[in-house]
Amino acid sequence: MARSNDEVAELLREYADLIAITGGDAFKARVYEKAARAIGGHHADVRTLDAEGLREIPGVGRSIADKVTAYLSTGDFAALEKLRAKIPEGVRRLTAVPGLGPRKAYTLHQELGVSSVDELVEAIHAERLRDLKGFGPRTEENILHGVELMRSAGGRALIDVALDLAEDVVATLSRIDGCLRCAYAGSLRRGRETIGDVDVLVAAEESGPFMEAFAALPYVSEVIARGPSKTSVRTDKGLSVDLRVVPPDSWGAAMLYFTGSKAHNIRVREIAVREKLKLSEYGLFDAESGERIVSRAEEEVYARLGLPWIPPALREDRGEIEAAREDALPELIEESDxxxxxxxxxxxxxxxxxxxxxxxxxxxxxxxxxxxxxxxxxxxxxxxxxxxxxxxxxxxxxxxxxxxxxxxxxxxxxxxxxxxVELNIDPDGEVDWxxxxxxxxxxxVASIHSHFGQSxxxxxxxLVRACExxxxxxxxxxxxxxxxxxxxxxxxxxxxxxxxxxxxxxxxxxxxxxxxxxxxxxxxxxxxxxxxxxxxxxxxxxxxxxxxxxxxxxxxxxxxxxxxxxxxxxxxxxxxxxxxxxxx
DNA sequence: GCCGTTTTCGGCCCGACTGTTTTCAGTCG
Structure with a gap:
């Protein structure tokens, strides 16, 4: 799970944002932001440090060290609570809209009572922004564009956040008696760049203890659905997690099914149909007799369909089925390479x-x-x-x-x-020295850092000039x-x-x-x-x-x-x- | 709020870009 450092860094960052939003001392806000970054990137766990040790982190002085130790021992961060009481959480979320910073977000809240992205969009459509000082039609346009961009990420989480969460769920459930297998599947297993929700699978005879432990995880904020084979929860990380408990016999078929992608699964099922078989999350069956043929391991299922095991990273129906058939799957790079x-x-x-x-x-x-x-x-x-x-x-x-x-x-x-050195590629393709x-x-290394708006x-x-x-x-x-x-x-x-x-x-x-x-x-x-x-x-x-x-x-x-x-x-x-x- | 070859005050990575203004505030990297 996330280190205490990340948790503390996030609180300091929130405090910095709220200072900036309420028009507090900009330098003070920057100091908190800097301290958040330094703590987040610090090698030692802050839980192991006393106030003196904390002050050795650059950017952390007496005041911040005291706030952090107080928070770690009591869970209280009084100064932050005070600002939270003044500014709804949604206002801070407004600043996540590209092009919308703390000052404009505060103005929107004070003048128009806007305190969520939805309300913001509504206010723009009602043309209520253009009367505000410092806002004009172009600003409206830019904000709308920013909202669109944010939403195109579709509320999906970055992979490190999702992986952190999934690994913690898997570790917790793996410790329960009767757990034969436990792993995450879905887009996370395929390694997609962002993750919509996390799918965790358990192989066990009895599902009850797993569903119970799962719903009781400390970061679960809401149980959306709970049944004998599937439980869905929302977490305070903003990510939903589905847990499915399957019979040990079905493990391979279930992993295949819940790893996806949907497009890949469809292709695999088509192959099954042509072989007079039927593939579901419970196994590969004879279409006529209904008799189960294989289901314990993914390898067995693929093998019965005449395919080698296909690495999850490739399962997007981008030619992997054809390559597998021709025994031409690439030998993918591994971290140890x-x-x-x-x-x-x-x-x-x-x-x-x-x-x-x-x-x-x-x-x-x-x-x-x-x-x-x-x-x-x-x-x-x-x-x-x-x-x-x-x-x-x-x-x-x-x-x-x-x-x-x-x-x-x-x-x-x-x-x-x-x-x-990391050089800067200027608008003409030239670099620093x-x-x-x-x-x-x-x-x-040469990279572009500005002038993104060129044709x-x-x-x-x-870029070609930089290469040359x-x-x-x-x-x-x-x-x-x-x-x-x-x-x-x-x-x-x-x-x-x-x-x-x-x-x-x-x-x-x-x-x-x-x-x-x-x-x-x-x-x-x-x-x-x-x-x-x-x-x-x-x-x-x-x-x-x-x-x-x-x-x-x-x-x-x-x-x-x-x-x-x-x-x-x-x-x-x-x-x-x-x-x-x-x-x- | 932090920090100190300016050491207990007075600075604080610096510049570009954008859209709003008509001299500048806000945002970004």
């Missing part, structure tokens, strides 16, 4: 942890290499300079001397450090989308992918759960051009380093094998790729 991370930050720019800490934690993950890629100067807020990044290079080289030589017990030996300076880096042609040219830069190795978060917040930029995918393949530039699969960029469909398309990929955490804190698993999940949905991903390669092969055909 990754040898390193090629896009990470430190507190030299907007990361939270210092270089040594990030490196130490990365080494624990067993990486063979690790690239530090802080932001370059054109992202002005980061205040990078040549001097600062060269000083960092010295530190990286020194640490490489320590970690690179370190003998390790596993097969991989020590962890080599690469010094890199001249070629001479870029040549000093081991790896250059399709301009954006295409911009002989020092740019990886295009970072290529579409720049933020799930539920910002749509991706639109460019000619085929033209850019072709440029990547031609120039030896990798496309990133940014593994952060709110990015997952490239997404699965685009990966499928890119690999047809022969594009190489880099699965990167883009970590800004120690816990972020673990996000690689979501990138691997997305890569699997894009049918990728290990060989197509440059950070599965041994370092010598990787270095050759990073030279991009240049001499040296």
């Amino acid at each position: 990754l040898r390193g991370d090629l896009h990470t930050h430190t507190d030299l720019t907007d990361g939270l942890a210092p270089l040594e800490r990030m490196v130490a934690e990365a080494a624990k993950l067993g990486h063979a290499y690790y690239a530090v890629t802080d932001h370059a100067p054109n992202l002005y807020m980061q205040q990078m300079t040549e001097e600062r990044i060269l000083a960092q290079r010295e530190e990286v080289r020194a640490l490489d001397g320590v970690y690179g030589r370190r003998g390790r017990t596993d097969r991989r030996g020590g962890m080599r450090l690469l010094h890199g 001249p070629a001479g300076f870029l040549a000093g880096f081991d790896v250059c 399709r042609e301009e954006l295409t040219r911009r 830069n002989p020092h740019v190795n990886i295009i970072g978060h290529p579409t720049t989308r933020i799930l539920g917040k910002r749509p991706g930029i639109e460019f000619d995918l085929d033209e850019v992918f072709a440029a990547c393949a031609r120039t030896g530039t990798a496309m990133e699969i940014n593994a952060h759960p709110n990015r997952l960029d490239l997404r699965d469909e685009d990966i499928l398309r890119a690999r047809r051009h022969g594009v190489r990929f880099a699965i990167d955490s883009d970590a800004h804190s120690v816990p972020d380093l673990g996000h690689l698993r979501f990138g691997v999940g997305t890569a699997r949905r894009g049918w990728l094998t290990a060989d197509e991903v440059i950070n599965t390669w041994p370092l010598t092969r990787l270095r050759r790729f990073l030279r991009k055909g240049r001499r040296g």
